[in-house]
Amino acid sequence: QKEVEQNSGPLSVPEGAIASLNCTYSDRGSQSFFWYRQYSGKSPELIMSIYSNGDKEDGRFTAQLNKASQYVSLLIRDSQPSDSATYLCAVNRLTGGGNKLTFGTGTQLKVEL
């Protein structure tokens, strides 16, 4: 079982729709969770962080965390063509005074006109 699992996609949504991206993780000791957006040929860009159960909203983005189900999701409202990218779910685990991010393989999102 992979530590962080994401559906690789591609996930295609029409412009203006809601895109729903999902992620599950295996380590119950994980404490913080992040979503990064990565455009082709570029480095990952942090878009959301979430640390406690429930929803966290920032503009068109909402992150949802359910630690009991070991599940994290990202909703993108009013999807735009510029949202087309790979979305990486990352899970943070403390290791000997430091912290290690473990990433999923990413979900490719395509927003179609």
Next chain:
Amino acid sequence: DAGVTQSPTHLIKTRGQHVTLRCSPISGHKSVSWYQQVLGQGPQFIFQYYEKEERGRGNFPDRFSARQFPNYSSELNVNALLLGDSALYLCASSKLAGGPNEQFFGPGTRLTVL
């Protein structure tokens, strides 16, 4: 404020050579982490440094080493390069180590090993 900077942007090496990659964190950030990303995969954790001390090491061979300097910049060294070391090497900066710290990535160094 300037973000994370990395140099060089691109690098081509041959098998058996060694390489040094450099990273400068965001001003005020004291921790640097290194990741390797191969095509089609998420970044894989290599090292984390905080206040010049190693705070974490991923599952990479001893050919990989790193260090952090008093100004919090960092170097990643890879010896005896293999074809499989071809990847995007990412540096991430955070204020602290440990705890729920957000990590911000630099633009990366794309390494090609021929």
